[in-house]
Amino acid sequence: MAVGAGRLAGATSRKLRLGGGTTFPGDVARAVDPQVLGKLTSSVRGGVVLVTGTNGKTTTAALLRTLAEGQGLSVGGNPSGSNLIYGLTAAALRLADVSGKVELDWLILEVDELSAPRAVAEIRPSGLVILNAFRDQLDRSFEIDQVAQRLQEAVLGLPPGAFWVGNADDPRVASFDSGSSPRGISKILFGLNDESVGHKLLPAVVDSRSCPRCRSELEFSLVYYAHCGLYRCPHCGLRRPNPDVGADSIRMIGLDAIEMEVVGPAGWRAAISVPLGGVVNAANVAAAMAAAAAMGVDQSRAATSLGRFRPSFGRSQLASWRGASFRLMLAKNPAGLEENLTAVLTLDKSPVLAIALNDGVADGRDISWIWDVDMERLGRAPDLRVVVSGTRARELALRLGYAGVSADRITVRPLPEDALSAVSDLAQTGVPVPCLLTYTAMLAWHNLLVRSGSGAPFFQAP
Amino acid sequence: MTGEEPLRLGHLYPKEMNLYGDRGNILAMVLRAQRRGIGLEVVPISMGADGADRAASCSGFFIGGGQDLDQDAVAEDLIQLKGEVLRQKVSLGAPLLAVCAGFQLLGTHYLTAAGTRIPGLGLLPLHTEASRQRLVGNLMITADPGLELQDPILIGFENHSGKTYLHEGLTPLGYVMHGQGNTGQSRQEGAWRDTVLGTYLHGPLLPKNPELCDWWLRLALGLECLPPIDDSLERSARLEAIAVAQRRDDFSRFRLLGRGLPTKRAR
Known part of the structure; x- marks a missing residue:
């Protein structure tokens, strides 16, 4: 009974395009049988x-x-x-x-x-x-x-x-x-x-x-x-x-x-x-x-x-858009952003970096943690351009400014589609641009890239 | 002003009390001084007796937020070893800015859920009581006119379950426009008297509220006013945060089927 109710809810949720039906069927089934x-x-x-x-x-x-x-x-x-x-x-x-x-x-x-x-x-x-x-x-x-x-x-x-x-x-x-x-x-x-x-x-x-x-x-x-x-x-x-x-x-x-x-x-x-x-x-x-x-x-x-392993959704996943290529990396907390920055600055050759910071419920509404991350390393990388995006793009720009990144190296594009365009304008052919994204920013960027036909959809029935 | 002795900022317990981007507050003080040609040296004041001597050499102080366990360890050290020198410095006009757990430590005491009374520094007549309710979210207030800010809005984020009650005659830092503030009911937020200012606003506080940063710098330097500098980055981050606070102060209404935020927590 609980199984039937849950499965029906999942199919309905996907049909109505409410989402991938990744949690709602669980709500229904648990209500019927805890x-x-x-x-x-x-x-x-x-x-x-x-x-x-x-x-x-x-x-x-x-x-x-x-x-x-x-x-x-x-x-x-x-x-x-x-x-x-x-x-x-x-x-x-x-x-x-x-x-x-x-x-x-x-x-x-x-x-x-x-x-x-x-x-x-x-x-x-x-x-x-x-x-x-x-x-x-x-x-x-x-x-x-x-x-x-x-x-x-x-x-x-x-x-x-x-x-x-x-x-x-x-x-x-x-x-x-x-x-x-x-x-x-x-x-x-x-x-x-x-x-x-x-x-x-x-x-x-x-x-x-x-x-x-x-x-x-x-x-x-x-x-x-x-x-x-x-x-x-x-x-x-x-x-x-x-x-x-x-x-x-x-x-x-x-x-x-x-x-x-x-x-x-x-x-x-x-x-x-x-x-x-x-x-x-x-x-x-x-x-x-x-x-x-x-x-x-x-x-x-x-x-x-x-x-044969392939990276999961947004975990160093590659995608392309208007001739530019993107490496989507989830960076949702200080340790994650710190570690991704280390990886990008020591291992990568891209002259452009994108960072998107959203403050939705799924991201955590408190963004004070970006101030604890050692962004000063970006201040010391004089040739790197940074595109900042997300609902708190301007706070990110302020953080980078305080870290010594000069204003001419920062491009502020709060909306994901504008950020993708800015990144593709600055990108070098064949060099994927690392994109460090909080959780809902990842969803937004991923959806845009999928709609344009690159990469596999996130909500996929197994 | 170049060539003079650098201004010394006493950063109290930088290791233990650094939970919510407090590094941003220190950065704001350093950079906004630097952009006016003023050197500002950050002096870490940690646990132990030698901290008192270091504190004696400073012109102003900052203390940030910390986890419960760290806060308890700090409280005793603060009262026993730093209390006297801080009281003296402050009475001579040195500014002390305290955020979150630091704000609670300024009061007379903290009352735990079990009813234990933990003494505070007693620099401001206020006390804090543990509660089961967690006050979390964007916080926007209008500052007390006595602070003489040209733009009186202060913006940040709060996350505390201690409720802070101001005693007779103490002025709140401001009144809540969006968010909870000291108790969630009084609409009061923070407190200030002369050169001592405490608040639940983090996020961090100073980068997005540059006028308050300049208030601290003015007092530390003993100046009436400071030369203006380009605030455009600060201002746009500030406007973004204000827009977010105005849009989202009641998101919790939309949660489905009782999947609420966990609320069980000690302090």
Whole structure:
């Protein structure tokens, strides 16, 4: 009954073009049967793995699905990124047959950090992947301490025998407690093991530099991204644990690809090449490989599987428009924008950069975080032109002005269509322009690019 | 004015109290001084006893917002080790600007949900009480005429669940046009007396409200007025923020099927 009502609502929502029907069917089904999510997902043969954390959920879940599919397993998920409890329900509904059974080997779902404890309680998953805890949408998640607390609750809520994969380089995530030992929860840590991709200085404003155990200030001997790296507490002795699954010999090929070796427990080792850019994505690959190993996926096929990987919606996705080409990169919080700027400034050759900042509910209405990002680096790149767009384009222009970017290098185009035109006028043929976009800006830019016939639509039934 | 000793800005607890783009406030002070040929040196004043000496060398102060746990650690240090020198400096005319959690710390005390009374600096006669309600959103006020701003609108963003009550005789910074302010009911926002000014406006506050930035600089320099500078970038960001605040002060009405914002939070 709940399944039927939900599926009908989804079809109607898509017919009426209200949206992709990515959450509304979930609303309807849950209204009819509040337990529908747990019932649907319990029929998945291998089990459910949840992927959460502030940044990298969509990409890591997609990497994990690709790894499992490469082994010939049937896998489903929520690739549209609807990751609140209603979105998860809608995704499960879509994958269910008329009798309410999900005939799949594995279901890999990305979950919003604040929804993670509830999703764990309802789904009782086989595994949970926690990528990181950064500041995000301050008007919604409030403070990073509370986000970390929710993630810890999610770990403690795991059913007996489950595994969780955590980030050794993120001090908070690495020190989450698995709970009392009789529950048989296994903890697998992933991390980066190549000091050549790290740097010595923490970003100017860091979300989390206090020790999760005693709250003294942590010392970092190396920083990979945001507050993730090699840390120790001078007071209580807490230190970054050695990861069980580590990425080393990391080599970046511009923003187009990362080559690395992933080394796991019992000595397995895989040489990987993925069409993704930036250090954080090397960590995402290690996370996905760690989870795949826990699911029993054979590591020897990983390299072949990941060679076929295609970036998700707006995660370093390429599109073209009026002869110019664009690289769409989601940058929705300080850590994401900081890391994307590092990647663009160190690895990319484009003479133009676009940044779009919207302050819709889905973006977070509080945009004060752009002031915490080290935009001063753009001030020191004298040949780079910057197109700023979005509902808060003028605040972004002020931020760049204060960062030392001269007025003649800034083009202000609040509307997405105007920004796309400005970018295509400034772009160099054949060099994709990096476009750093908040969530609803990404939707708007993507829709324009899709309407003109390039790139695949976002709302796609699997 | 070039060639003189640089002006020293005491930035209180830059590590612990930096939640909402407060770096932008510091940048605004530095750049707007610099554009007038005035050197401004930022002096970080951190936890510990040596901070008091550093504070004694400054002409003005800023304290920003922080997370609850950080705020508790800071409160004690502020009262024990910095209270006396700040009180003295302020009485001699040094400006002190406090945002969000910093604003709460200026008051006589903070009353937690459990009823515990945490003392504050006591520089302004006000106190804050924990509440279950979270006051979040764009915030636009008209500033008190006593501040003599040519354009009295102040614009920013607020995010707090502490409700701040001003005691008899204390003047609010202004009155709410859009948003919640100190309590969500009184329509009062912030507070100020002489050279001490506290507010819930972040976003950050000073880049989009350049006249308030100049108020701080004037007091720190001991000048009646400052030479005008080109404000066009600041002004357009300001107009954009004002338009947003006017358009969206009741978006929550449109949410479907009870998927509200989480409201459970301590402070």
